[in-house]
Each structure stands twice: as C-alpha cells, then as structure tokens.
Amino acid sequence: MALLTLAEAKKQLNITSDTDDDELQTYVDAVTPVIEEYIGPVEPREVTERLDAESGRRALVLRTTPVLSLTSVEPLLTGGITYPVDGLVLDPDTGEVRRRDGGWFRGLLLFTLQAGRTEVTPTVNLAARMLVQHLWRTQHPSRSGGLPGGGEDYSVGQPIPGFGYAVPNRVLELLAPYRLPPGSA
Template sequence: MALLTLAEAKAQLNLTSDADDAELQTYVDAVTAPIEEYIGPVEPREVAERHDAESGRRALVLRTTPVLSLTSVEPLLDGGVSYPVEGLVLDPDTGEVRRRDRGWFRGLLLFTMQAGRADTPTTVNLAARMLVQHLWRTQRPARGGGLAGGGEDYSVGQPIPGFGYAVPNRVLELLAPYRLPPGVA
C-alpha cells in the first residue's frame, strides 16, 4: 500500500502527459517521510524496538505508533524470558503493551511488530497530494515569471518547527487528527 500513487499525483496536478513521470515519482516518494514524521507510519512495515525492563515493568510503551500487530517479544540476553504475543494486550494507538496475566515484564527485550495503518485515510492521501502539489509548484515557473502557486494559496507563513517552509499549513491541518502525541517520534 502506497501513501500516494503516481496516478493520484498526476490527477492532483492535472497532468496527462508521461513526460515528467520520472521526476514526479521522486516527489511522490519524498512526501512519505515528512507526513510519517508528523503522524507516524502510514505504510505498513516491520519495526523492531529494544526496551529495558531490567527493574521490572507492568507496562511498556512502544515508540513507533500506530501498531497493527505484535509479532514477537524476545529476550536480548541469554536466559531471558520470551513473552508470547497471545498473552499480551496492545493499545495500537498509544503503543502501550501489558501482560494479560497482569504480570511484570523483566529483562532487555526486543519487540518486533507491524507498524502502520491497514488503510490510508482519505484525508492523509489528500494531504499527500497537496504536499506534492506544493513542492511541484515551487519548481515550475508561472506564465507571469513568478513561481506557480505563489501568493497566499500555498503560503506557509512562519516556518513550522521541524518542517520549515516545506510543508504548508493546509497540509498540517489535514493531518492534525492523526498527529502523534507529544513526545512520540
């Protein structure tokens, strides 16, 4: 599942020719990183994270969210305890993992999971289309000699912390309902 396809980007830009497909594909590929930095993984992928529960923990919070499923929880040191995923409760949005038996996690652990979303929300896809459009227009001269899409239409205003001028406010507003909680990146 792709965040955005070349055909969707071409439709957003009203392009019918294949002349710019190779260059446009670069833009399509590039928008995934800034969007996922803001809202977490969209495209499903395997992720592995190390967690320290040496002193014992009732719950651990995964750093990568959202989580589609846990694959395994294995010890990183010889003699450590494995935790079968069937015996765990996962909150896919917050990444909190607890044991069903209310026991404690112990040891250095490696959590392997499928992170991302089962489907790309329509609003996220639209934000990706608009981001491609914004970036594409900064490279295309307008007929009057200025940059296409200039003026207030794609204005970023003040630089946005972590994003600078590359991501317009309208894209961030569309992504806001899916934004990662503070402290998660």
C-alpha cells in the same frame, strides 16, 4: 497500499503527459517520510524496537505507532524471558503493552511488530497530494499556475517546529487529527 500514487499526483497537478513521470515519482516518494514524521507509519512495515525492563515494568511503551500487531517479544540476553504475544495486551494507538496476567516485564527485550495503518484515509491522501503540489510548484512555477495577480495559495506562514517551510499549514491542518501523541517517534 501506498500513501500516494503517481496517477493521483498527476491528477492533482493536472498533468496528462508522461514527460515528467520520473521526476514526479521522486516527489511522490519523498512525501511519505515527511507525512509519517507527523502521523506515524502509514504504509505497513515490520519494525523492531529494543526496550529496557531491567528493573521490572508493568507496562512498556513502543516508540512506533500506530501498531497493527505484535509479532514477537524476545529477550536480548541469554536466559531472559520470552513473552508470547497472545499473553499481551496492546493499545495500538499509544503503543502501550501490558501482560494479560498483570505481571511485570523483566530484562532487555526486542519487540518485533507491524506498524502502519490498514487504510489511507481520504484526508491523509489529500494532504499528501497537496504537499506534492506545493513542492512541485517550487520547482515548476511557470507550469503550476498561481492566483491572479501573482498570489500564492500555498503560503506556509510561520513554520511548525521541526517542519520548517517545506510543509504548508493547510497540509498540517489536514493531518492534525492523525498526529502522533507527544513522545512518539
């Protein structure tokens, strides 16, 4: 599953030739980390995280969300406790993990998980296409066509902290319903 394909980007830009395919593929590849910085992993992948429960904790919160599944929870220190994943309860959106029996986690733990989404929603795909279009226009203004009178319909306005001027407000507005909760990375 890809956030955006080359064919989708070409359709968004009304490009019918193969002349710029290599360059355009670079743009397609570049938008994934930008969008995932805002909404978390889109394309499924394995992630490992180290979490500290040395003093004991009833719940731990994974930093990478959304979570598709937990694969394993292993101790990092010899003699530590292994927690079978079928004995855990996971909130995939917040990344909160609890023991099903209500017990405490203890020790330094290595979580292995599958993060990402089961599908790319049309809204997220549209945001990716619009971001490619915006970035393409910065390098190819003569081919991108603008508004009559030279106006620009991809104005960024005031930058969102952490995103600067590379991501237009309209892209961020499309992604807003999927935004990571505060404190997620």
